[in-house]
Amino acid sequence: MAVFIEQGFAGAKVVDIAKRAKSAKGTVYLYFETKEQLFEAVVRQYIQPTHVDMRAMAKNFSGSSSEMLSMILHRFYAEFVGNEQRRSIMRILISEGHRFPELTEYYYKEIISKAEKMIKQIIKRGIDSGEFRESPAQKIPTVVMGPAVMAAIWKMTFDNASKLNLKKFAEAHVDMVLNGLRA
Amino acid sequence: MAVFIEQGFAGAKVVDIAKRAKSAKGTVYLYFETKEQLFEAVVRQYIQPTHVDMRAMAKNFSGSSSEMLSMILHRFYAEFVGNEQRRSIMRILISEGHRFPELTEYYYKEIISKAEKMIKQIIKRGIDSGEFRESPAQKIPTVVMGPAVMAAIWKMTFDNASKLNLKKFAEAHVDMVLNGLRA
Amino acid sequence: MAVFIEQGFAGAKVVDIAKRAKSAKGTVYLYFETKEQLFEAVVRQYIQPTHVDMRAMAKNFSGSSSEMLSMILHRFYAEFVGNEQRRSIMRILISEGHRFPELTEYYYKEIISKAEKMIKQIIKRGIDSGEFRESPAQKIPTVVMGPAVMAAIWKMTFDNASKLNLKKFAEAHVDMVLNGLRA
Amino acid sequence: MAVFIEQGFAGAKVVDIAKRAKSAKGTVYLYFETKEQLFEAVVRQYIQPTHVDMRAMAKNFSGSSSEMLSMILHRFYAEFVGNEQRRSIMRILISEGHRFPELTEYYYKEIISKAEKMIKQIIKRGIDSGEFRESPAQKIPTVVMGPAVMAAIWKMTFDNASKLNLKKFAEAHVDMVLNGLRA
DNA sequence: CATGAATGAGTGTTCATTCAT
DNA sequence: TATGAATGAACACTCATTCAT
Numbered sequence: 211m212a213v214f215i216e217q218g219f220a221g222a223k224v225v226d227i228a229k230r231a232k233s234a235k236g237t238v239y240l241y242f243e244t245k246e247q248l249f250e251a252v253v254r255q256y257i258q259p260t261h262v263d264m265r266a267m268a269k270n271f272s273g274s275s276s277e278m279l280s281m282i283l284h285r286f287y288a289e290f291v292g293n294e295q296r297r298s299i300m301r302i303l304i305s306e307g308h309r310f311p312e313l314t315e316y317y318y319k320e321i322i323s324k325a326e327k328m329i330k331q332i333i334k335r336g337i338d339s340g341e342f343r344e345s346p347a348q349k350i351p352t353v354v355m356g357p358a359v360m361a362a363i364w365k366m367t368f369d370n371a372s373k374l375n376l377k378k379f380a381e382a383h384v385d386m387v388l389n390g391l392r393a
Numbered sequence: 394m395a396v397f398i399e400q401g402f403a404g405a406k407v408v409d410i411a412k413r414a415k416s417a418k419g420t421v422y423l424y425f426e427t428k429e430q431l432f433e434a435v436v437r438q439y440i441q442p443t444h445v446d447m448r449a450m451a452k453n454f455s456g457s458s459s460e461m462l463s464m465i466l467h468r469f470y471a472e473f474v475g476n477e478q479r480r481s482i483m484r485i486l487i488s489e490g491h492r493f494p495e496l497t498e499y500y501y502k503e504i505i506s507k508a509e510k511m512i513k514q515i516i517k518r519g520i521d522s523g524e525f526r527e528s529p530a531q532k533i534p535t536v537v538m539g540p541a542v543m544a545a546i547w548k549m550t551f552d553n554a555s556k557l558n559l560k561k562f563a564e565a566h567v568d569m570v571l572n573g574l575r576a
Numbered sequence: 577m578a579v580f581i582e583q584g585f586a587g588a589k590v591v592d593i594a595k596r597a598k599s600a601k602g603t604v605y606l607y608f609e610t611k612e613q614l615f616e617a618v619v620r621q622y623i624q625p626t627h628v629d630m631r632a633m634a635k636n637f638s639g640s641s642s643e644m645l646s647m648i649l650h651r652f653y654a655e656f657v658g659n660e661q662r663r664s665i666m667r668i669l670i671s672e673g674h675r676f677p678e679l680t681e682y683y684y685k686e687i688i689s690k691a692e693k694m695i696k697q698i699i700k701r702g703i704d705s706g707e708f709r710e711s712p713a714q715k716i717p718t719v720v721m722g723p724a725v726m727a728a729i730w731k732m733t734f735d736n737a738s739k740l741n742l743k744k745f746a747e748a749h750v751d752m753v754l755n756g757l758r759a
Numbered sequence: 760m761a762v763f764i765e766q767g768f769a770g771a772k773v774v775d776i777a778k779r780a781k782s783a784k785g786t787v788y789l790y791f792e793t794k795e796q797l798f799e800a801v802v803r804q805y806i807q808p809t810h811v812d813m814r815a816m817a818k819n820f821s822g823s824s825s826e827m828l829s830m831i832l833h834r835f836y837a838e839f840v841g842n843e844q845r846r847s848i849m850r851i852l853i854s855e856g857h858r859f860p861e862l863t864e865y866y867y868k869e870i871i872s873k874a875e876k877m878i879k880q881i882i883k884r885g886i887d888s889g890e891f892r893e894s895p896a897q898k899i900p901t902v903v904m905g906p907a908v909m910a911a912i913w914k915m916t917f918d919n920a921s922k923l924n925l926k927k928f929a930e931a932h933v934d935m936v937l938n939g940l941r942a
Numbered sequence: 943c944a945t946g947a948a949t950g951a952g953t954g955t956t957c958a959t960t961c962a963t
Numbered sequence: 964t965a966t967g968a969a970t971g972a973a974c975a976c977t978c979a980t981t982c983a984t
Contacts, residue, residue, distance in 0.1 A: 220403030305488035318554035356540025371501035382529035390573030586769030671854035684920035723905025737867035756939030
């Protein structure tokens with residue numbers, strides 16, 4: 211994965227991948243028929259672990275919905291946006307997604323759709339408790355995540371041009387979202 | 394550009410680029426020394442036209458700041474997020490930015506930093522008129538744009554997995570942002 | 577010619593040749609059908625002027641045959657071995673002769689065979705006058721020139737490795753040849 | 760080597776070299792990084808074996824110095840001038856020496872300088888025994904070799920125009936040199 | 943006559959993939 | 964099961980040659 215992240219799919223050489231895995235070029239082909247399949251398998255493996263944490267934490271929360279949403283978002287920043295490896299997977303999906311549609315579908319199903327559901331539930335919980343107003347965001351929870359996703363991309367792409375302070379960004383994001391949803 | 398967008402930098406063949414331009418391989422090398430330079434030149438050219446429109450429209454606006462921000466955002470969706478070519482440039486920068494750092498710097502300077510300034514000014518205008526509250530978003534205007542950027546990426550990456558309705562998304566975005574900033 | 581000498585036939589670019597001639601690439605093709613023909617013509621032109629001087633001087637000499645041979649050889653060193661351009665033509669013939677057999681034939685006919693005849697005549701003159709002994713060199717006059725030709729090649733090839741002092745070399749050569757032929 | 764000799768450095772195609780070696784294009788690049796390096800390695804390999812024979816024979820000679828010089832020169836004709844491969848290496852060095860200066864230096868050090876030393880020693884031996892006179896050739900032994908080198912070049916370059924009889928040439932050469940050095 | 947933009951055949955080099963060991 | 968030498972398709976880039984201006 212490290213090699214794919216650094217070099218992209220086309221730029222990654224099978225020999226280098228093999229070396230990084232402390233084995234020989236030929237050995238790779240015992241386990242994967244082509245570089246494409248290797249890529250798919252490797253990326254898939256790195257996608258799986260992601261969602262589990264986020265889901266677990268969504269249960270059994272007893273505070274207000276604002277607190278819950280705030281917490282979820284901060285967690286997302288800490289574990290996803292702030293994690294270079296996970297950001298990199300996103301970049302790889304953006305870059306190579308065209309060639310590997312099943313991969314993006316998988317990522318959507320395993321990660322994004324679950325995050326969407328979670329946000330949706332929290333918003334619903336907030337509306338039910340009178341804490342949040344009715345808003346189009348209920349149906350399109352992705353808007354709520356938007357700035358975080360943008361931050362992840364920013365870190366990988368424009369950070370050289372203009373450093374993004376993740377802590378302050380997260381605070382501004384949460385501030386805006388909570389005020390935006392508040393009843 | 395079309396070829397680079399479809400195939401990425403590594404995947405794009407110089408012959409194909411030449412054919413698309415209705416000329417021969419060798420002709421490309423009359424104008425660009427290497428594929429890298431061709432790429433830079435082509436991408437740079439596609440970046441330039443973008444910002445002008447957005448900036449012009451920021452002047453001479455007489456309505457409320459909410460209306461102004463709403464309009465700006467909707468414009469952004471119409472002209473940027475909804476425009477496949479411009480989205481594609483973003484994807485290319487995300488994918489190949491590593492290799493071409495001057496390109497992302499250029500993009501930041503020409504496009505993003507200007508958008509940031511514009512948003513900042515509108516928020517300030519709103520605060521000055523008592524329409525918007527003081528909020529961390531003043532200093533980090535990018536959060537305001539976040540969902541739109543995410544939508545652009547979504548369109549290129551996850552639209553197959555789950556179609557994003559740009560109109561409704563934009564509405565949800567504007568709704569949340571305006572409520573989030575309101576005094 | 578300069579370009580062919582510096583770069584060899586394959587390495588010489590037609591554009592560069594044209595530039596050196598202060599004209600444009602296309603112009604070359606008004607006068608020569610191919611690079612090969614250009615090469616032949618150019619080399620041929622540089623061959624012609626050479627022999628005339630040497631021949632003229634062979635006539636009307638009134639000294640001893642030793643003096644005459646000595647003079648001829650020193651002339652050869654001065655005008656041929658010591659002249660970078662003429663040396664270079666030799667190198668080019670050695671390098672590219674395979675490809676251009678008519679060229680080497682021409683060179684042989686115009687330059688070498690005449691030099692051979694001249695040497696032969698001097699040796700005969702010396703034998704007739706009792707100055708030189710009968711020797712196989714009469715029939716193979718080229719042995720007499722040998723060291724000079726070698727010096728020419730040395731200058732172009734091994735001079736970096738070990739500088740050859742042309743004056744002393746010529747003296748040693750003449751000394752050996754005159755003693756070798758003396759009756 | 761065969762391909763380089765036939766086509767020169769620029770004209771030799773890596774594919775052809777590979778084919779001649781009964782392997783595939785790519786295989787060449789397992790052992791040599793570039794065509795240049797391949798060339799250097801190949802030529803170097805062909806240079807090495809040469810000098811050993813000549814040197815060995817220089818020891819333990821009991822005849823006169825004339826006989827010794829005669830023998831050495833005839834050997835040189837038999838093993839060097841008469842050997843197409845060794846001649847070819849010389850031609851290649853003359854042709855491509857410019858590009859590969861280390862190669863000509865190597866050739867000088869391994870072959871020529873050793874031949875020079877040998878000739879010098881024989882001349883000294885002859886002078887010491889009163890067989891040879893003092894002459895500038897002592898300091899510039901290369902003049903003694905000159906005709907042989909010329910013959911080698913002739914064979915490769917002008918033999919089509921005028922066949923050179925190596926046996927007679929060698930005899931004329933030895934005859935002239937021995938008489939030229941004799942006391 | 944002169945030009946130089948356009949062409950595309952040709953070549954060095956890379957790298958995914960195979961396979962004998 | 965693991966290796967890495969061998970392969971050759973593929974591609975960036977060059978340059979002799981053409982031809983419209």
